[in-house]
Amino acid sequence: MSSVNTTIQLITREQAEAVRVPGQPGRTQESCDDDLAKGPWEFDLAEALAGTPGYGPGASNEDTAPPATPVQGQLPQEYKDASDDELEARILSAKAKLGDRVVILGHFYQRDEVVQFADFVGDSFQLANAAKTRTEAEAIVFCGVHFMAETADMLSGSHQSVILPNLAAGCSMADMADLPSVEACWAELEALYGTEPDADGRVPVIPVTYMNSSAALKAFCGKHGGIVCTSSNASTVLEWAFERGQRVLFFPDQHLGRNTAKAMGVPLEQMPLWNPRMPLGGNTQEVMDAAKVVLWQGFCSVHKRFTVGQIEQARVDFPGVRVIVHPECPMEVVDAADEAGSTDYILKAIQAAPDGTTFAIGTEINMVNRLAAQYPQHTIFCLDPVICPCSTMYRIHPGYLAWVLEGLLRGEVLNQITVPEDTAVNARIALERMLAALPQAATKQPAKEPQPAQSAARA
Numbered sequence: 001m002s003s004v005n006t007t008i009q010l011i012t013r014e015q016a017e018a019v020r021v022p023g024q025p026g027r028t029q030e031s032c033d034d035d036l037a038k039g040p041w042e043f044d045l046a047e048a049l050a051g052t053p054g055y056g057p058g059a060s061n062e063d064t065a066p067p068a069t070p071v072q073g074q075l076p077q078e079y080k081d082a083s084d085d086e087l088e089a090r091i092l093s094a095k096a097k098l099g100d101r102v103v104i105l106g107h108f109y110q111r112d113e114v115v116q117f118a119d120f121v122g123d124s125f126q127l128a129n130a131a132k133t134r135t136e137a138e139a140i141v142f143c144g145v146h147f148m149a150e151t152a153d154m155l156s157g158s159h160q161s162v163i164l165p166n167l168a169a170g171c172s173m174a175d176m177a178d179l180p181s182v183e184a185c186w187a188e189l190e191a192l193y194g195t196e197p198d199a200d201g202r203v204p205v206i207p208v209t210y211m212n213s214s215a216a217l218k219a220f221c222g223k224h225g226g227i228v229c230t231s232s233n234a235s236t237v238l239e240w241a242f243e244r245g246q247r248v249l250f251f252p253d254q255h256l257g258r259n260t261a262k263a264m265g266v267p268l269e270q271m272p273l274w275n276p277r278m279p280l281g282g283n284t285q286e287v288m289d290a291a292k293v294v295l296w297q298g299f300c301s302v303h304k305r306f307t308v309g310q311i312e313q314a315r316v317d318f319p320g321v322r323v324i325v326h327p328e329c330p331m332e333v334v335d336a337a338d339e340a341g342s343t344d345y346i347l348k349a350i351q352a353a354p355d356g357t358t359f360a361i362g363t364e365i366n367m368v369n370r371l372a373a374q375y376p377q378h379t380i381f382c383l384d385p386v387i388c389p390c391s392t393m394y395r396i397h398p399g400y401l402a403w404v405l406e407g408l409l410r411g412e413v414l415n416q417i418t419v420p421e422d423t424a425v426n427a428r429i430a431l432e433r434m435l436a437a438l439p440q441a442a443t444k445q446p447a448k449e450p451q452p453a454q455s456a457a458r459a
């Protein structure tokens with residue numbers, strides 16, 4: 001089947017020859033990383049031989065993986081050698097035999113060759129809910145990344161196993177905040193602000209972690225009166241936090257925190273960036289005294305690729321284009337876009353648009369290309385003309401899915417993700433608060449009724 005993976009391999013094989021973007025005159029595609037043409041198992045092997053984990057090719061290739069990042073063992077050769085058709089047949093056969101014993105969850109950023117087998121496709125918020133509701137399945141195969149599988153394990157029943165087909169499918173953003181660094185930050189904030197509530201009963205600081213974080217950090221939030229948020233419900237969560245606290249410590253994604261708080265009216269000068277390697281996070285006492293939202297210095301390497309220049313170019317190429325970006329994008333990009341919202345917001349905006357609308361989307365390429373295929377009545381393209389997928393989502397391949405499903409048929413649970421109960425008990429407190437905080441519409445609403453793009457631009 002046609003997929004981003006296939007497209008990337010085509011492009012990287014044809015190296016010098018630019019590939020035209022369908023329906024977009026003047027636009028060409030190139031891949032960010034030639035290594036994407038290889039099977040993900042080649043990186044499993046390289047990392048095992050070197051003894052150091054990595055994120056593999058794609059947007060996070062330049063990020064440094066911490067030493068404790070999980071490494072995937074070797075995939076049996078038969079799965080590496082199998083053709084796409086053979087893998088598809090084996091997955092379908094295993095899935096049919098397993099029936100209701102297994103549920104497969106697929107994140108929006110996952111490649112099409114994997115998503116086609118998913119029982120649920122969605123963002124991390126929707127998949128967290130799906131994991132909670134399928135109590136009859138004894139195995140939940142999570143085709144996403146590590147923190148999502150941890151969350152599914154904590155929200156599912158004790159009779160259920162959660163499986164991550166490739167253990168190297170982590171998240172470089174999640175790895176930018178770890179428990180010792182957050183605890184050290186917390187100690188500094190307690191020294192600064194004390195621990196006593198104000199006259200309104202609001203505590204000095206409420207910790208808020210983005211879903212894209214380890215179970216240990218979710219547990220930290222549960223233990224300290226905090227909460228988890230997703231990109232769908234971040235503004236609801238910040239409102240919840242400000243009802244209970246004078247200020248917020250938001251980690252690990254500075255951009256989601258800044259964009260959400262700014263849209264709620266928090267001034268930028270009250271949102272210091274916290275560098276965990278510096279005293280006071282690299283801030284002065286005066287800056288910290290005025291802080292309302294302390295932003296951890298983390299980011300997503302997929303969404304930091306989007307620029308204001310790309311938006312300006314899209315507006316030149318496609319007058320009337322409707323630009324929607326994810327709130328993990330830098331603030332300048334969100335400000336320049338027409339709208340900003342979660343993956344679910346983007347999907348719903350496209351579904352609700354009048355035929356003939358042109359969309360420039362600032363989020364992961366697998367999702368954008370899938371939307372373009374599913375909604376041919378519109379013109380939909382990725383703001384970034386370079387194909388650069390999420391490195392870790394890319395590590396899940398049909399070969400790994402076939403391997404774990406056939407393992408279940410033999411009675412073997414491979415790549416199980418298990419969160420220790422003493423961590424899970426506190427993390428669940430913060431997660432249950434998250435599930436109760438229903439999403440609002442978007443980080444940034446359209447300023448005016450968007451116009452369909454001029455038809456000439458669709459040629």
Ligand code: SF4
Nearest residue numbers: 171172173300302390
């Ligand atoms: S897109 Fe960014 S935040 Fe999402 S899994 Fe990939 S690296 Fe992590």
